[in-house]
Amino acid sequence: MSKKNIDKVTIFALGGVGEIGKNMYVVQYANDIVVVDSGLKFPDVDMLGIDVVIPDITYLLENKDKVRGILITHGHEDHIGGLPYVLKHLNVPLYATKLTLGLIENKLREANLLGETKRHLINADSVIKLGSITASFFKTNHSIPDSVGIALDTPEGVIVHTGDFKFDQTPVNDEYADLHRMAEIGSKGVLALLSDSTNAERPGQTGSEKSVGVVIEDIFRKAKQRVIVATFASNIHRVQQVIDACEVTGRKLTVIGRSMVNVVSIASELGYLNVPDGMLIEPEEINRLSADRVAILSTGSQGEPMSALTRMARSTHRKVDILPGDTVVISATTIPGNERDVGRTVDELYRIGANVIYGSGSQTGVHVSGHGSQEELKLMLNLMKPKFFIPVHGEYRMLRQHGLLAESVGIDKSNIFILDNGDTVEIQNGAARKAGKVQAGNILIDGLGVGDVGNIVLRDRKLLSQDGILVVVVTLSKQDGKIMSGPDIISRGFVYVRESEGLLDEANRIVTNTLTKLMSDNVNEWASLKTHVRDALGRFLYEQTKRRPMILPIIMEV
Amino acid sequence: MSKKNIDKVTIFALGGVGEIGKNMYVVQYANDIVVVDSGLKFPDVDMLGIDVVIPDITYLLENKDKVRGILITHGHEDHIGGLPYVLKHLNVPLYATKLTLGLIENKLREANLLGETKRHLINADSVIKLGSITASFFKTNHSIPDSVGIALDTPEGVIVHTGDFKFDQTPVNDEYADLHRMAEIGSKGVLALLSDSTNAERPGQTGSEKSVGVVIEDIFRKAKQRVIVATFASNIHRVQQVIDACEVTGRKLTVIGRSMVNVVSIASELGYLNVPDGMLIEPEEINRLSADRVAILSTGSQGEPMSALTRMARSTHRKVDILPGDTVVISATTIPGNERDVGRTVDELYRIGANVIYGSGSQTGVHVSGHGSQEELKLMLNLMKPKFFIPVHGEYRMLRQHGLLAESVGIDKSNIFILDNGDTVEIQNGAARKAGKVQAGNILIDGLGVGDVGNIVLRDRKLLSQDGILVVVVTLSKQDGKIMSGPDIISRGFVYVRESEGLLDEANRIVTNTLTKLMSDNVNEWASLKTHVRDALGRFLYEQTKRRPMILPIIMEV
Known part of the structure; x- marks a missing residue:
């Protein structure tokens, strides 16, 4: 960086810092704007009657002709859920990997937007020119396949966004995180790193997804009747492991809950799930089979009142009842705020006479997080060796802890920026500073109304x-x-x-x-x-x- | 029990089973009714606008002249909070230990009921005749001093109610749980045991309160500025340890938050807190002292929006600001449902620039539970060797787990009764059975209205x-x-x-x-x-x- 740059690179979040959800990050160099992710957030308890929350994209709309594209790191709602609202007003090129794009297209189809949008399939080897910014990608491990981190090469230097990640040394799909490419990016020099802070408060190392498979298979072997597994639909690795456990123990599988049926169908079509022929059966068929030949994959791991598991627990599901002696596995973490609903569901399952395996933490082994813990966050920092560090994807306290981790691996305290949504960091000729604020905030969606509830x-x-x-x-x-x-x-x-x-x-x-x-x-x-x-x-x-x-x-x- | 009893003993809960809160247990023999505890519960999220919830005491009111007394195990809200409502309509003799009675009297005074009620001071050696039932007591460890378990000697046999308990081998006040009396009760024969199920899902042994003192003292030593400790006001042991840490490190202490001021004053008066002369100062005085000579004891460990800690975090407290570099210790567990509020408070404290020590579980060592874990629950079962077992004080899943623990120490499955509020167990001539139901339920209190919100x-x-x-x-x-x-x-x-x-x-x-x-x-x-x-x-x-x-x-x- 010997010659002086007249322009600067500006980095900010429109969503995702100081909160869990509605991730949307922006990197701008001169007249080129690149957006990373476009998520939604579920409403806080005090947002009464609100369905979902999306980022305020006023800045992007005011600079419409500069936006070169939206890059998507992975297919979770907090990274893609805002797209139907955003693309409606900002129809710019969209770049995503295969599974991610499949999930997005399903979403755009439901919103009647599929025809109009400009969608581009990428893979981890793609290189995308976005004006003066060039995007390349690296594979990561996360609780959904096809997750990538992004390196944005700007005239000022390389900005890396990790996306959501963990380091799983024994991943389920043998798709290893690309340590070598990360090392290569790091050794060439990273100007700024934006990294996932979700588990920055958690010491140690997050468990491997494969460890969950071992526990699930064991549960399937021991269960004398049906096994019902509730998990997040998007956790394709977990779904695969349930399918594997069915195969090993000779059980047929039925899938219930709208999002679970959707995701299983999309993931199978795109080759992300390996389902043996004849394994899947309709819910209506399960009563024809002996109970120890049946497993059920279901939504409802958060105790959501209208979900399949909750309805089964209350015996109000149209097709499937849970019977005394059945085994129910809640293979998910409880998102803060949902403890009561999950507890209630567990109580109802016990009252029916089911065996319930639900994970307070790591006790039961039926769930691991998709986000790296402190040792993994430090590993990422050490691989990338960034000059500037911006912790993202987390509540303020998580960003703060992530900042302390960065200090502990030798990053200068004054080079760490903890931002609120809208706060900008400007980097010019190798010097960074917190600059002004762009408009940012919550847009509340209630029914058809976008932003009309204030x-x-x-x-x-x-x-x-x-x-x-x-x-x-x-x-x-x-x-x-x-x-x-x-x-x-x-x-x-x-x-x-x-x-x-x-x-x-x-x-x-x-x-x-x-x-x-x-x-x-x-x-x-x-x-x-x-x-x-x-x-x-x-x-x-x-x-x-x-x-x-x-x-x-x-x-x-x- | 060679001669046949014509009468039977009936046991039921009017509150406290299938829920955490509003504990109220009833033991009846012939025309003698003894009530154990009289608590309140905080409303569920779906009880909009409701202030508190108390048990439906219709059964007791219909049998007013048979109620011989209410025995109180300890001074927590979920055991004494219903008294102002209950005693208003059912003015029967009340029995409680010194600190418990002090807290109750404060409550009755506020409700203008102090004059009319019949209050009796007991200690662990008291023996109370309540018609055909004789009550004696045994000391337990819990997160409030002066907690007791109760043995009710009925013509049919002895019914033991543990109250809330843990086994702390190094208690703060040197008031050891009375293992010897428990052993004596057990060796004489216990017909039925009702035992605290709060931590029945938690393996192992709950930590000693003294371990928290060590950590707090260490924090006080290292802190370069003021230390603010937020905890439950009723956790007198914790308060004592904060006072001790102040003494060792030469800090003055100010107490803020209405309930904290109240409890500290009652507990000091009654001799349950040992406060060195001149240690306590008014909030107004703290700014006159150097920051490393000051500590603050505060309410707000649950992130309650109107509490002292929350207001300090938002810089809206009238008297005390938190300054950059201050250390804030949240010395409490987060009650399920309060995670967001606590998280928000931590975020705000970090934004101010405070160091925040808050306990996700056992990581930080600044909190231990007041309830025994699985090994302690088994110890209680083995000390008491009851014929019949009724797990109480917990959500259904906790009662269920406690039942499994009882099975694991050899209690016959058919002798374990998992009840809903109102379910009765009748025991006659050594045989127990689940009998009918008495009226039980939630009475919602909204403002002055008791039960008018349906x-x-x-x-x-x-x-x-x-x-x-x-x-x-x-x-x-x-x-x-x-x-x-x-x-x-x-x-x-x-x-x-x-x-x-x-x-x-x-x-x-x-x-x-x-x-x-x-x-x-x-x-x-x-x-x-x-x-x-x-x-x-x-x-x-x-x-x-x-x-x-x-x-x-x-x-x-x-």
């Missing part, structure tokens, strides 16, 4: 959820302001009306008295009338119940 | 929280049914009104058209009008938005 709507939903609502309607005469009809009080979510007649009658009297008094004082602006009614009623109800329902006064005039 | 109100709150509400008001003429005013549509929590004028205008037209059409068809019963409006509007809004707000049509007549 803080006011959420605040109202929160209020309504706590103490309900009281609607007070009164009709006034246009001539003399006298009450012509009402006040009528209707409540929802406040008190059970039949048992609270006295309270509501008294509330009615208070509204009538308040209005009559105001009228005799010649107060007749509606806003003022409403405020007085709301205050008087709110005070009374709080005294009587210590609750604060939303009060909605409505005045009609005839 | 399923309909909760369902409405749920609906309101998801998609909000639309109120449609119209005034019709009494004479000819013509629309005199409206329809007016007001929405809350549905869409942001300013950006949805078109939608609401169209909704308005649909209501007008629907009503006009019905009127011309001479449909004029209100119920029918309302149903048609609700259906037409609901259909339209779902088509347009894929949301289903609650629709509340209101018809006024003048």
Whole structure:
């Protein structure tokens, strides 16, 4: 880097830092913008009624003609789930490996966008020219096949994005992480590394996926009746190991749950699953076979109320019942926030009389993480030897821990950037600095509405959820302001009306008295009338119940 | 038991089995009822707006004159929190050890019930005659001092209730669990054992409280600035160890958070905390001291939004700020469901620049559980050698695991009873059987309302929280049914009104058209009008938005 660059490279996240989910990273050099991933996030508990959350892409829309493409690291929802929304407004070339592209196309088909989009199949050997930036790739291990890391060669230097990764020395599909290419990239010099921080708080090394296969096979051998395995649909390696266990123990397999059926079909078609002929059977067929010849692969590892496993546990599934003596394996980690739902499902399975194998941590061996632990994160840092380090893909505390790991392998503290979404890092002539902020944030999707639910709507939903609502309607005469009809009080979510007649009658009297008094004082602006009614009623109800329902006064005039 | 008993002993839970919380157990022999504990539970996520949950005590109220007393095992909320509600309607004698009684009296004082109640101080050597049942006690280790187990000697045999317990071989207060008395009770013969199942899923042995003290002292020694420790207020042993660490390292201590201030004051008064003179200072004084001479003891270990730690982390606490370089220790386990709140607090503390030590499990050593793990549960079973076993205090899966542990130490499977709240076990002449059910359930408390929020109100709150509400008001003429005013549509929590004028205008037209059409068809019963409006509007809004707000049509007549 002897000659001076006039331009600079700018790096920022539109999603994925300070949170788990909606990953979207941007690298810009002069007039060339490259986007890495385009994910969604599931709503926080306080985002009432929201279906999903996607990144705010205002910056990309304002610089539409500079965006050279979107590169996808792997096929998980938090990396591809935002694409239907993003591509609708930003129809730029999309690059992804085979399985990832298969999953994306399924998604775009459902959104009626398949025809219009510009999709490009890549593999780990592809080299893509994106204006002044050249992208190449390296294979990684993760809980979904066909995951890649990305090296972006810019005039300022190479920026590496790891994607989600672990180092699995005994991977299920024999697709080893490409240590040699990583070493090669590292030895040529990496300007900046963006690396997965999910397990930065976890010491040691994440277990190999193959270790789970051994445990599952053992469970299949010992089970005297049917075995039901619940896992994430996208965990194709895990699915393969269930198929393998079926083969070894002579069981037929039925697949239930919409996303599981979908993914198994896509992955089989594309050659990522090896399913012996005649192994898969329809759910309707299982009762014709002896129980020790049957296994069931199912969604619902998070105890989701509408999932196949939950419905089976509650005996409300249309096709499959779980019977006493069946073995249920929950082969997944419980995502924080889902503990109660998973616990409830386990309880219900026990009540049926099933044997349940569910993993609090590593005890049972039926699950390993897809993300590298501290030793693997350090290995990646040591392979890449970056000058600058930006931990990504994690809550703030995880980014912070990852930063400490980077310091521990010798990266200068001042060269480590912990970012919020929208914070930019500019690198020019080998010097990096935190620069300004681009617009970034959560776009909430509720039904068909994209971004039409804001803080006011959420605040109202929160209020309504706590103490309900009281609607007070009164009709006034246009001539003399006298009450012509009402006040009528209707409540929802406040008190059970039949048992609270006295309270509501008294509330009615208070509204009538308040209005009559105001009228005799010649107060007749509606806003003022409403405020007085709301205050008087709110005070009374709080005294009587210590609750604060939303009060909605409505005045009609005839 | 050579002579035949005409009467039987009946055992059941009114709360505490199939759940964590609202513990209340009942032992009845003939006309004598003894109650063990009277706790509350914090609401599940789907109990929107509910403050706390207590057991349904209908059975006790219907048998008021038979209830000989309530025995309390220890002073945690899930064992004493229901007392203000229960004693109000069932003013029977109450028996508790010194610290437990101190905490109860504080609670009753706040509820203005102190004067009326019949409170009796007991210690581990007390023997209480309760009709035909005689209660004696034995010391246990738990995360609050003065915890006891209870042996109820009935004409049918001895029923033992362990309370919450662990076996701590190096307890902080030198109050050892009374192994000898337990052994004595066991060797005399135990008819039935009810034992704490909280950690039945956890292998091995729970760590000693003293091990935490070592870690905390080490943190205090190394910290260059202030140390802030957040823990449960009731964990007096932990508080003592923080005080000890202050003494050894020459720090002054300030206590913040209402419940922490309360408990520290009660425990000091009663002699359960040993605080060196001059160690405690007011929050206002800390800034006068050098940072390495100060420690802060705080509530907020669960990331509760209004707690002291959370407010300090957000820099909204009135008196205390956390400064860059301060060390914050979260010395508590995260209760399932609170992971996000705790994570958010940790993130905020890191953003301030604090060092945060928080325990994912045993990694950091800053917390141990107060409940025994599998080896301790087996030790209790082996000490007591009960004929019948009823695992209590836990979710169904924990009770189930505890049952398996009992089997593993030789208890006959048919002598193990896993109960739901209200299920009774009857024992007569040495034979036990599951008998009928007494009324049991959740009584929801919302503000001043006890039990007035039922399923309909909760369902409405749920609906309101998801998609909000639309109120449609119209005034019709009494004479000819013509629309005199409206329809007016007001929405809350549905869409942001300013950006949805078109939608609401169209909704308005649909209501007008629907009503006009019905009127011309001479449909004029209100119920029918309302149903048609609700259906037409609901259909339209779902088509347009894929949301289903609650629709509340209101018809006024003048």
